Amino acid sequence: MKKENLITAIDIGASKVCCLIAALPISKGILDVLGYGICHHDCLKKGVVADIKVLSEAISDAVYKAEETSGRKVQSAFFNISGTHLKGIPSHGEVVISDRDNEITKHDLDRVISNAKAIHMPYERDIVYSARKGFVVDGEKGIINPVGMFGIKLETELFLITAKISIIDNLKKAINQSGIGVEGYIISPLATSASSVSQHEKNLGMVFIDIGADITEILVFSESRPVFLKVLPLGGDNITKKIAEKLSLPEGIAEKLKIENSTIEDIKKGEKINVTVVSRKITISRAKLRGILISEYTNLFNIIKKELDISGYIDSISSGALVCGQPVIMDGVLELAENIFNLPVKIGHIMNLGSAPKPLPSHIYATAVGLLKMGSIVKQSKKSIFKMSPKNWAMVLLDYTRRLYTDYF
Ligand SMILES: Nc1ncnc2c1ncn2[C@@H]1O[C@H](COP(=O)(O)OP(=O)(O)OP(=O)(O)O)[C@@H](O)[C@H]1O
Numbered sequence: 001m002k003k004e005n006l007i008t009a010i011d012i013g014a015s016k017v018c019c020l021i022a023a024l025p026i027s028k029g030i031l032d033v034l035g036y037g038i039c040h041h042d043c044l045k046k047g048v049v050a051d052i053k054v055l056s057e058a059i060s061d062a063v064y065k066a067e068e069t070s071g072r073k074v075q076s077a078f079f080n081i082s083g084t085h086l087k088g089i090p091s092h093g094e095v096v097i098s099d100r101d102n103e104i105t106k107h108d109l110d111r112v113i114s115n116a117k118a119i120h121m122p123y124e125r126d127i128v129y130s131a132r133k134g135f136v137v138d139g140e141k142g143i144i145n146p147v148g149m150f151g152i153k154l155e156t157e158l159f160l161i162t163a164k165i166s167i168i169d170n171l172k173k174a175i176n177q178s179g180i181g182v183e184g185y186i187i188s189p190l191a192t193s194a195s196s197v198s199q200h201e202k203n204l205g206m207v208f209i210d211i212g213a214d215i216t217e218i219l220v221f222s223e224s225r226p227v228f229l230k231v232l233p234l235g236g237d238n239i240t241k242k243i244a245e246k247l248s249l250p251e252g253i254a255e256k257l258k259i260e261n262s263t264i265e266d267i268k269k270g271e272k273i274n275v276t277v278v279s280r281k282i283t284i285s286r287a288k289l290r291g292i293l294i295s296e297y298t299n300l301f302n303i304i305k306k307e308l309d310i311s312g313y314i315d316s317i318s319s320g321a322l323v324c325g326q327p328v329i330m331d332g333v334l335e336l337a338e339n340i341f342n343l344p345v346k347i348g349h350i351m352n353l354g355s356a357p358k359p360l361p362s363h364i365y366a367t368a369v370g371l372l373k374m375g376s377i378v379k380q381s382k383k384s385i386f387k388m389s390p391k392n393w394a395m396v397l398l399d400y401t402r403r404l405y406t407d408y409f
């Protein structure tokens, strides 16, 4: 029997773990999903593992369900990293050309990149991603590959993302403890945007916003590259907490109330909702709930807007904003975001999804699909490297990096 080439993604979110299994290669960019699984949990707090054992059990459960629906066995997977520990840093590098004839070599290129990456960082952090804007030779901008050109000064601009390494190691451990090997990890907003932001939108400039359970990720693309990242310690759970506080309800009841009345649009005057708290019936004014929701979403969008203003890219975001995550499925939220951001806002939809055992809602599976897409490039590149003679490896790696940056990041 022919051995199948599979890829598995595990999206570890604060409220759920999603697992997807797909077949490789991806034909004409269309991804066919073979299996899916989801498990709700609450042991990831702002990206940090709160209980490895419980998280590992949630991963096992999601993977088991994906194995059941696909009839395949998972050996290893790609996963996402998220959380407020992720920091985006623009960085500049420059070197003087060492060659007597001033011809730029591959060594100079490595030196300028190393120079840009030589940033001061606390010992517990490391660079987990870097995107390059291109090179500048003697003040001339927009150079893609300066090797072989003449020049005296070579410069580059990088956008770096750093992370706390122990947090990533704990996620790896949770995956390993569920009996799954780790193939690689991808930064959450990069993965989610890979599934729902088009290359054209990235070229024109777009802000990608993923509102999760306890964090909000803001990633700005300009001229197709990520240029700004901010992860806020706020998400849908903060809205639930406020409902609980203002209406004196337990958080579980407040969450149910929010999801069952997921709208900030106009409601009928005098409408009431009945809830039962420990066998006691409580009547809540729908208008009061709506007031809390509007105030909390307004507060969150104002904070996001402030970050966009700080980013300095607000004027170059020609494609507007794309929002995703479950809190944005609430009716009326897009319009509110549009008013506050003063930008066109649309909801993220998974692009180029082929067949699947059942429809996969974008607000739940966008990150996992992005992990499959980006993971498949990594896998494909690794495979072609091993097939090549060592002298061609460097070329393939260069091409692979270019494709990752231009096609998917
Ligand atoms: N219908 C709904 N209306 C409003 N909010 C909702 C709705 N359904 C779920 N939520 C909220 O969405 C949040 C979970 O969002 P999501 O599943 O995107 O997060 P996550 O991916 O698990 O976490 P994170 O991205 O923060 O790591 C919860 O706070 C939940 O209350």
Ligand SMILES: [Mg+2]
Pocket: 013, 014, 210, 212, 325, 367
């Ligand atoms: Mg998420």
